[in-house]
Amino acid sequence: MLSPRPVRLQDVADTAGVHPATASRALNPATRTQVSADTACRVLRVAEDLGYRPNPIARSLKTARSHTVGLVLPDLTNPYFPPVVRGIESALEPAGYHAWIVDTHNDPLRERAQIESLRARRVDGLIVATARRDHPHLRALHADGVPLVLVNRSVDDLDVPCVTPDDASGVTQAVGHLAALGHRRIALVGGPFTTSTGAARTQAFRHAVRDLGLADDPALQAEATRWSEAAGAGALRRLLDAGADCTAVVAASDLLALGCYDVLAERGLRCPGDVSVVGFNDMPFLSRLRPGLTTVRVAHHDIGAEAARMLFEAMAEPQRPARSSLLPVSLVVRESTAPPQRAERPPA
Incomplete structure (x- = not known):
């Protein structure tokens, strides 16, 4: 017995009574605001009723985008990064994007290999948290036109967007x-x-x-x-x-x-x-x-979300001058600080 034919975008459009381009815009969170709210609701309801699932490969062929980004971290065991990743994903997902996450183990050679692997997967841009002040590989990527955003770090004399705490x-x-x-x-x-x-x-x-x-x-x-x-x-x-x-x-x-x-x-x-x-x-x-x-x-979550937004800007307007975002911080006082109780030197 033959398997049922997968539901196509054309099927959704015909059932909803709209043009396929309108159905496509309604189904994409990044373009949904380009159609009326009533139309978007109708298309989404039809898509759910028919069991429609977008084909990411077909979409990438049509748009020349993979709708994925690479996230390059120095150490996944560092508790600093999970909430930053959450922030990045919170901005990517509503726009229909997903992240490939790699851990460089703070190893420059591994970092280069991981980034090349991400590029082989045709990611649309990179969010990089491994930057060193002198970073030839990131300079080369920038020269090649790869959209980049740096998180928590910057590279000396490299004009790419970055988001850091103050x-x-x-x-x-x-x-x-x-x-x-x-x-x-x-x-x-x-x-x-x-x-x-x-x-x-x-x-x-x-x-x-x-x-x-x-x-x-x-x-x-x-x-x-x-x-x-x-x-x-x-x-x-x-x-x-x-x-x-x-x-x-x-x-x-x-x-x-x-x-x-x-x-x-x-x-x-x-x-x-x-x-x-x-x-x-x-x-x-x-x-x-x-x-x-x-x-x-x-504000780890905010740093991640802002980095994703800045990457979208860099991908949409490659010639746009890079901007940096400095996010505010605050001191949290707990029990590890108190007035000094001695004047002598601590023992070695």
Whole structure:
């Protein structure tokens, strides 16, 4: 027995009494507003009654678009990224788009291979969260005309759209909070200088302590080699082993701050009794830590949604000048910060 013929767009249009082009616009969330609400409802009801399913391959052949985008992440195990991905998908899906997600494991060679795999799938654009300040591959992609949007990072002297949290404001709020509690020697566990985020937050820290008349002391600043808990621990160990005299630490991310927690615990130092700690990002579940981490809250979902909208702009108007979007942040005060209770140097 022959299988029933699949329902076609023409069948939906004939049953709804409209032209196939009108039916197509009504069925596509990105173009639905181009037809009247009554027509759109009628077409959608007919499509559901007939069991119509759009053919994405046929649509891509007709429009020269795959209606997919590539999402390039450095580390899927980093809790920062799931809510960003949710935000991206919240903007993609109403427009009929879907994301291919790849994890580069922070490996440049793997990143190149993953991006080429996405291009082989003919994605319409890329949302990239792996950018380094010097990133030849992204420069080459931009030169080839690939629509790009950068998330949380930027590339030096590369004119592509990017959406980031307001790093300077966040660090300034963190330092100001500690200073208001009475801390005078505040250490920094900064992110990798190879990333714009690491460089920007370090620069903001140095400006903030100077503006408040505090010590801008290189002996109180250490660079973490990666955005990871282990790298944060390694950076704080180096500071303490060198005899850093501090009563508070600003960590350039929550993962780095968790590494600081580990080091304080292993050396018998109390947080915040001996050393206060502030993070950055407000990852999920931080309020359940003991002590709860004071941190800079980032609108992860909004960052993702804005990145998707900016990619649509870049795809629709390739010659449009790139714009950057800086999203506001706020300080969330929890139990990891308190007035300093000692003046002596912490033990190494």
